[in-house]
Each structure stands twice: as structure tokens, then as C-alpha cells.
Amino acid sequence: MKLVCVDCSKEVPTHLFDYQCTCGGLFDIIHDTSDIDAEWLKRVFHERLSERMTPYASGVWRYKELIFPGLPEEYITTKYEGNTGLYASALIQSYVGSNSKVWLKAQSENPSGSFKDNGMTVAVSHGRSLGYQRFTCTSTGNTSSSLAMYAALADGESYVFVPNKNISLNKVMQTLAYGAKVISFEGTYDDGIRFYEQYSKELGLYICNSINPFRIEGQKSIVYEIAQYLNWNLPDWVVIPGGALSNVTALGKGLQDLKNLGFIEKVPRVALVQAEGVSPFHRMVAGGHTELTPEPNPYTRASALNIGNPPSWKKALRTLEETNGVTCSVTDQEILDAKAWVDKSGIGCEPASAATVAGLRKLIAEQVIDKDETAVCILTGNMLKDTDALQEYHLGESTQASYPNKIVLAQLAFEEIGAMLS
Ligand SMILES: Cc1ncc(COP(=O)(O)O)c(C=O)c1O
């Protein structure tokens, strides 16, 4: 296993951990899988499905050989993350206008309520193995909640930087409650990342944002798990929301691993969905450009996607190229309407995650995705991550217009309730 710079291809051993190369490029982790017996590994992954209370009961560490093979078990900090549900929803199939199965992968069922746990367990475990006790991130709230939870489990300390506006208070409170030192600052996630670029060395903290390639390795497990649950037959499309672009990067890496090992025959196409107010990557791809122009004033109600300068865009571009992928953007209204239907399906998600369902609906309407093709939407965060969004939608004046389920005002009298039920 080695770290390789995505810009200049410089190689560095993993014990000399730094997230950024001297040339400024991010590092990628490259594994040597030439000695792996794929059939043996598949059997091991299958057997581990019945593990209980060991690191391999985790839906991330189940795949340790492809994520962080050399890590001694004593450093693994796990809450049995992953193991999240994969649901075929007839309601969402109908909402998006598909004739084929639409799966929802509920990363919202992770211990801290978002997909961040898949990557964070690996980052914190790696940090511990290097002797770190103090961990840090800048965050719109999910990364920080996840970090604070794992740092607490590891008896470490966490220091998190959160923008002082346009984020969900639920997430900040969750972070605080897990014991993190929360520093609220004027600016955005992008300013937080710039701060690390300048001061990370002097601070001596272990950085847990997705610029850390160990996060990406852990997040690969999401697609491994989908593939394993579907007996190594993936749907035609994987639809994923994009902010910092870590998850689409991990998805692409995971798909290549599965293809190289012969676990899957065909790599599905990836559809990356951004929120219209913060869609620099989509604009770059749609405009046929080769350099990303950051969004200077990012804003979307799906606050987890409020990232104007996605650090992993070069890695994400690789995923698009390797999977013949597409991008699109959706409005906040489309996101919130889609979220209401995902909630009604019984699965639920936060606004950012619903961008996938809104995007799938749009791409089917535009005939980019065929009605007869199957798809899986990655639902990245839990519906209780942003209770203000629920309240605004269901109790607000204008936003509930297209949604049929409203609060009913009635007297608690037998006649009135009886008449309603008849
Ligand atoms: C719930 C949720 N969905 C989607 C995203 C976007 O994922 P990425 O930043 O990896 O593109 C984030 C944050 O990053 C998130 O918290």
C-alpha cells in the first residue's frame, strides 16, 4: 500500500502520512492486489456476514483486505458501521418514472447517521496507529458528528471548525454532544480547507476531512456492500450526490477494485448530482472544460452540499471517465420534493441525499437514463439530521404545495374522527 500524488505521481510510504504532496496535489492510496486469490476473498467476505462483535462485523472492516490490509486489529475503532439497508422502493420507482427497480442504499442507518462513518472509522483508526490523540475537521456537520463520535470511542479529542451559518443545528449539537470542541467561524467549508492548507503542519492535528485518502478507502465499502448484497450484480446506474466529491471518488475506486478482481463483470454508469446553487463540477463537465472554476458564493438549502471548491474534483473526474458517467444539477425545490417522497417511502433521508432521487427523475425525463434501466440511489444522511428542513417543508406555506400529506386539524371527538376514517 502506498500514497501516490494525483498530480505529479510522487510515491510516499503510508507511515509518512501527509494528505497533500509538496506539489499541492492530493494523495491517493494504491494497493498491490496481485497476490490476492479473488475466489478465496469472496468466500471470506461472505463468511464475515455472520460475524458478531469483532471488527469484521463492521460493514467496512469486513473488506479490510481491500481497504487497509496491514492495519493491526488493536487500532481499529469501530461501531460496526456500514451494514446499512438496501431497499427496492416501488414508490420511488413510480416517483422517478422508471419501469425498472430503483434501489435506495440507506447510509442514513450508520451509527452517526451518515455515510461519513464508512470513511471515518478508517481515518481515526489510521490516526491512532500513527500515535495521534487529537483529530480535526472542517464540516457542515456530518463529518464533524462522525469524527466526534469516533474520537470519543478512541478516547481521543476532536477539534472541529463549522461555518457559522447555512448549516443544520441538529448536526452541530450532535457534534458537541459527542464531546468535540466546536469552533464556529465566519466563512464556508472551503475557507476551512484553505486554513488547513496553510496551518496543518504547525497544528499537529490528524486531519479527518476527505482530503485524507484513508477516508476515501473506507467509503469504498459502500459499493462493495451493495454489490455483495446483490450477489455481485450491480444495477445499471449508481446515482450519488456531490459536494466535496469524496463519495463519487470512493465509488469509482471501489468499482475498479471489484472489476479488477473479477467480482463484477460490468461496471455500472455513475450519475453525479449537484445542487444548482453549488454545481461547479457539473458546470465544468457540461461546459467541456478541464479545470474547475470554484463557486464563489455557494448556497443550497441542502446544506451538506454547500461546497464551492470541491477538493477531490480531479479524482472525481476519473470516476466519470472510467464509468462513462454523467452529471446534472437540480434545484432546491426539486431536492425538497424528492426528499418528501423518500421520507414517505419509509426510508427517509436528509435534503442532500434526496438530490439523487431528484437527479434520477430528471435524467429519466431527459432520456439520459432509460426507463428500463435499474438504478441505486445512495442516501447519504438521516432524515433527522435536519429537522428544520422537515418543519419548513411540512409546516411552511409554499413548499408543501406539491405534497399531499398535511397535518389535519380536528376536534378530538368521536364523530369527527369517525367521519374522517370512514
Ligand atoms: C449527507 C451528505 N450527502 C452528500 C454529501 C456530499 O458528499 P461528498 O462531499 O463526498 O461529495 C455530504 C457531505 O459531504 C453529506 O454530508
Ligand SMILES: N[C@@H](CCOP(=O)(O)O)C(=O)O
Ligand atoms: N458535507 C460534508 C462536507 C464535506 O466534508 P468532507 O468530509 O468531504 O471533507 C460535512 O459533513 O462536513
